[in-house]
Amino acid sequence: MHFVETKGILSSHNGMNLYRGCTHGCIYCDSRSACYQFSHDFEDIEVKQNAPELLERALRSKRKKCMIGTGAMCDSYMHCEEQLKLTRRCLKLIDTYGYGIAIQTKSDRILRDLDLLVNINRKAKCVVQMTLTTYDEELCRIVEPHVSTSRRRFEVLQIMKKNGIPTVVWLSPILPYINDTQENLQGILEYCAQAGVYGIICFGMGLTLRQGNREYFYAALDRHFPGLHEKYRSKYGYAYEIPSDRSKELMRYFHAFCAQHGIVSDHERIFAYLREFPENRVYEQLSLF
Numbered sequence: 001m002h003f004v005e006t007k008g009i010l011s012s013h014n015g016m017n018l019y020r021g022c023t024h025g026c027i028y029c030d031s032r033s034a035c036y037q038f039s040h041d042f043e044d045i046e047v048k049q050n051a052p053e054l055l056e057r058a059l060r061s062k063r064k065k066c067m068i069g070t071g072a073m074c075d076s077y078m079h080c081e082e083q084l085k086l087t088r089r090c091l092k093l094i095d096t097y098g099y100g101i102a103i104q105t106k107s108d109r110i111l112r113d114l115d116l117l118v119n120i121n122r123k124a125k126c127v128v129q130m131t132l133t134t135y136d137e138e139l140c141r142i143v144e145p146h147v148s149t150s151r152r153r154f155e156v157l158q159i160m161k162k163n164g165i166p167t168v169v170w171l172s173p174i175l176p177y178i179n180d181t182q183e184n185l186q187g188i189l190e191y192c193a194q195a196g197v198y199g200i201i202c203f204g205m206g207l208t209l210r211q212g213n214r215e216y217f218y219a220a221l222d223r224h225f226p227g228l229h230e231k232y233r234s235k236y237g238y239a240y241e242i243p244s245d246r247s248k249e250l251m252r253y254f255h256a257f258c259a260q261h262g263i264v265s266d267h268e269r270i271f272a273y274l275r276e277f278p279e280n281r282v283y284e285q286l287s288l289f
């Protein structure tokens with residue numbers, strides 16, 4: 001990893017990426033795409049070392065409380081977070097200044113900061129988002145090799161539920177000929193139902209490939225799924241959208257399951273929920289003083 005001083009930390013929509021790059025090794029990662037113009041190896045993590053100072057300045061200057069989002073381009077709980085604790089420092093600031101947090105990860109390292117997440121949720125709002133793609137544990141270790149398995153992420157979702165923290169699952173991507181089965185989808189959805197998630201974000205059954213992540217993905221297919229690279233090339237060529245042949249039937253099953261279990265599946269509604277800051281809870285807290 002290497003360290004940089006950055007000029008700003010919050011996007012126009014209050015999103016925050018403390019790191020750039022990733023060490024999780026997921027074979028499908030879109031963030032590897034050439035369009036993001038990485039000037040360093042993807043696994044050589046760029047650390048925005050002045051992020052806490054910039055965040056505090058931004059939070060102090062805002063006229064209105066809001067939700068702060070993380071995880072759009074990197075995971076807040078990569079391996080380096082154990083040592084650097086940038087995420088924890090920023091969560092402390094969000095807690096201190098009374099903002100909300102919508103945080104996304106694939107790692108059980110988030111449990112280290114459960115105390116702060118609970119406190120933020122008590123005073124404002126905290127939503128934990130987890131990605132689930134592969135129910136089978138052995139397959140998960142191939143597709144997402146350096147991160148908590150789906151079973152462990154399910155356990156994290158359960159812990160959040162026990163602590164009153166709402167959760168959202170990203171069901172993406174579903175890889176044609178690898179995990180695009182009803183058995184895989186059913187396993188993941190049952191995890192979601194048992195964990196009482198608020199909603200599941202799913203844009204369809206498939207994945208996207210473009211220059212950069214396409215080459216990495218195909219190299220992984222060559223290592224772990226011999227012959228599948230050629231099948232992808234023949235069927236999809238250089239297409240950006242790679243839909244599963246089973247997409248329609250799997251999406252029907254997905255929506256029916258969510259409706260049956262009271263899980264929100266409209267991604268626009270979920271995004272609105274992630275952005276919504278509960279003003280009334282702030283007023284309740286102020287009234288205590």
